[in-house]
Amino acid sequence: MSNLVKLTADCIFCKIIRGQIPSFKLVETELTYSFLDIGPLSKGHSLIIPKYCGVKLADIPDEFLADAMPVAKKIAIATGAQDYNILQNNGEIAHQVVKHVHFHVIPKPEASDKQGLVIGWPTQKPEMDELKALHAEMLSKL
Secondary structure, rough: OOOOOOOOOOHHHHHHHHHHOOOOOOEOOOOOEEEEEOOOOOOOOOOEOOOOOOOOOOOOHHHHHHHHHHHHHHHHHOOOOOEEEEEEOOHHHHHHOOOOOOOOEEEOOOOOOOOOOOOOOOOOOHHHHHHHHHHHHHHHOO
């Protein structure tokens, strides 16, 4: 394993990476591990996890994130689904359950409203001045 890898003793995903908990491994690289989700939303639902234990996306070094996306792409193709979601949650109120950054590849079966990720998209209608101010604020932090 790379000397960049950072795993913890009590994290369930770190235990899976180390082989202490069995998994249905799909793709493994020096920086990434992926496997089938055992509580899938649809057939082929898979997880991609960096071999660096961090709770939120900002905690993960860029080289791990850069390695994870090609793995997610390969898995999405391997499911055979034409449509799919790639999902990553940050924090409890954003529905993150395991405190180790991970990406879901969730196939969406054709014409199914019951399988795969089912979400609402509650859009808002901010004023243009609010958007301009937010844009300036965010640009100042980039």
